[in-house]
Amino acid sequence: MNNSIVSNASEVSASGINASDITRILFENFHPNAVHLFYVIGYIAIAVFLYGTYVQIRKYHRGQADGSWGELLHRFFDMVKTMATHRTLVRRDKSAGRAHGLIFLGFVLLFVGTSIITLEYDILQPLFGLKFWYGHFYLWFSLVLDLAGLGLIVGLIYMMYRRKWLKLPKLDYKRVDRQAGDADFDRSQYRREDWAFLWSFILIAITGFILEATRLVWLSGRPVVWDYRMWSPVGALLAHLMQAIGFSADGAGTFRTGLWWFHGVLSLTFIAFIPYSKIKHIFTAAASLMFKDPLAGRRLPRVPDDQKTAGYKSITDLTWKNLLHLDACTKCGRCQEACPANAVGAPLSPRDVILSLREFANHALSAKELPKEAELDIHGKGVGQVFMETLWSCRTCLACVEICPVAVEHVPIIVQMRRNLVEAGEMEPLLEKTLQTIHKTGNSFGESKRKRASWTKELAFEIKDARKEAVDMLWFVGDYASFDPRNQKVTQGFARLMHKAGIDFGLLFEGELNAGNDVRRVGEEGLYEFLATSNIQSLDDCDFKSIVTTDPHSYNTIRNEYPDFGGTYEIQHYSTVVKKLIEDGRLPLAKKLNYKVTFHDPCHLGRFNKGYDAPRDILKMLGCELVEMGRNKDNSFCCGAGGGRIWIPDPVGSEKPSQNRMKEAAVIEGLQVFVVSCPKDLTMFEDALKTSGYEGQFIVRELIELIDECMEYVAPEKEVVEEILISQVVIQDVVVTESISLT
């Protein structure tokens, strides 16, 4: 120490105080044995921490391999960026995100601060005699850490307020899939853990400040301490308060000793507990963000050919990355809040699936020896097991994956578990029937392959057969657009648009099979492979430049999943194609529509593939006034048809997601048209409009129909176009037309 004073002799301030004296003397007035005792406690804490970390890593190691190790540096910087900006935390919950930001920043700064002290005191000074923690550096350090501590406390107080008084449904851990009385129904241990975490953390921060103030009072006679007290403003304020209530320097000194030990031991205990408690999210959430898959849910994992059973049956079937994601969950409940199944009372909360599996993994994979195979089964009705009904409730809409602040990927896990259910035949009889139908006929309607393109017969022009001649654009139509009578009208409308714009396009006709997007999300991977490879075979036999589709489901799987099976194509959803055609003047708009509309983002176009803008731009070009619903774009609310749920009947008597959506739209005053751009949406919402009692208030239309309405076709085509006029009369007319087509 003497050396450093000599070497820094030039840094003497004007007041004659030596800069090196402006510092905090560590363990001042401590008996050497007390210091040793503290070090012993410290080492024990570190050992406990390391053991816990080892157990966690051993747990992840018991999962399957995962190929997410690529681009590690890139992943790391992405993670740092997400954490630094708190982007994912501020989304849809600004106050909680900001409060967490304060806690995060406070913790990081205090941790870095403590590390700096350790670096000097335990490493650089004893080894190299290097000392820097004094003078200006020390003063700025004190100020920054004081503010960090203040921020930390403010953040923690907000979190306490939020838990105690805001009564947020998403922070209620009661489970939707369990009954009161079930062992894991209310999950009150989580609530207790939350509070233990908040209290211990805030106590560390508060005692830290009091400790600082006590030291100031105790050393108030020492100018190198007292004169610089304002560099730790919170401590100084408290010191004045302590003096005001009569603390003497000696009294403060005695008080300090006790408080010092309390603060120190509490802090070390906190650190030791990190791997055993929710505090571990500091590491697991960061790692989860780092190993985030940008295509999670959009491109589901393949089942290796040599794998014995499909999907996840045992906890050890999960990959280490899945297991890591489970541990990253902080129970914030944003996924549950966004989940369409949860919103209508289905027995599914994405958070509960994650937590169940986490509890299961912690129970089964943390012991030294793995339990017997039978005890690893994650399907069933036991504690920690996931119900079949829960898994089948999922619409694979990705609302949960989208909003998760720590990049938990719920949907791929759910689908993997469904794969196992499908293999065991544990599914709705109707779904089983549909899968068999798709296998047999290549479409979910059970129609003959020959009828796939029968909608073309009513057109006034021929559509090319892409299997026989080269085309610029190959139109992959999809099941609903091909076979559903209501959607066939839209399909014909799109054909007219393409024809009018002079696009050289063609179809696969009966060579097209169901694209397989939903079959894959149901979990019938074998059938998906069959459909995908058959379609890829058909596509490869054709000569075309790019693919267009009106079906977002087909769009997603061809775009994101076919490449895994050797089919890489340029594919566009029709909205981007038509937008360009209108902009280029190839589809002149003969009139403007003055409708007040709202737009429903299809999951597979919006959230899955970020196609938010093109449909909205088209609506604007058509002259429509677009009023957004509360849940839009990345938070769009699923129509309920995804993940194969269109083939599974919803329970009678409960609200359907589509009806819930209609309620949301109906709030918009003067709404005329509820615009969709997905065949399944059209089916779901036209039905929901009737069943939710808003019929006559507004209508549901495919965007194509609105575009079609603005077109001027040369006669005789015009007659085919169904005029859309927003009036009661025409709504009745539509009903009549439908009833005729039913007879």
Place this chain on the structure above:
Amino acid sequence: MKILVAVKQVAALDEDFEIRADGKDVEEDFLLYDLNEWDDFSLEEAMKIKESSDAEVEVIVVSVGPDRVDESLRKCLAKGADRAIRVWDEAIQGSDAIAIGQILAAVAKKEAPDMVFAGVQSSDQSYASTGIATAAYLNWPHAAVVADLQYQPGANKAIIRRELEGGMLQEVEINCPAVLTIQLGINKPRYASLRGIKQAAAKPIEEVSLADIGLSAGNVGADSSMSRVRRMYIPAKGRAQMIEGTLAEQAAKIIQIINEFKGA
């Protein structure tokens, strides 16, 4: 312990089908093939016995038909059957249900199973006699339209319930080995995932010729059958008409039609 399950790949009609030039069947192009629905149930019944038994139970599926039948046999293998046998010879073409029964019986003699299951009927031809013909050629006891089965593998008796008219059930004790034709609804057939079907490709399908089972071309085919198809056709459709007019006119018209039918 062995159970032999006789299955059939049946044809379903595509929309707008055409009759073959000789008028005796539908043009092959318009047929969609799949495993007979009844066979899902008889296979499941065999699988239930296999899975609930401590003793080794071998489930063998057998079918008479050309190459395409392998696809249906593979589905059975995917559901858990141990092995499959397919009997085929061009000469078999045109055989009636009795002739097929003779072939199946020949296979059964060779395999010597403890039980033979067949579907009550096939959904395309609906003779409901193949299983019974098999029993006749084997000279084994048989029971048709079995809706419930209590059987311990290896036992010399089984208790079955047969479906009768008017919702009646008949409980029968039958000596084993026996041939049972299984009715729909006796159990819940399992789903054969496509992955399972693909993996079942590794299981053997034994191709058997007539000679292998001690028969010759002279025993089978249309000429050796006791019945032959003369013609297949679509009967003229019944008349339907839309009644129009006011409610009173419509009512009057309906009364007139009813009276005509009554012969008034």
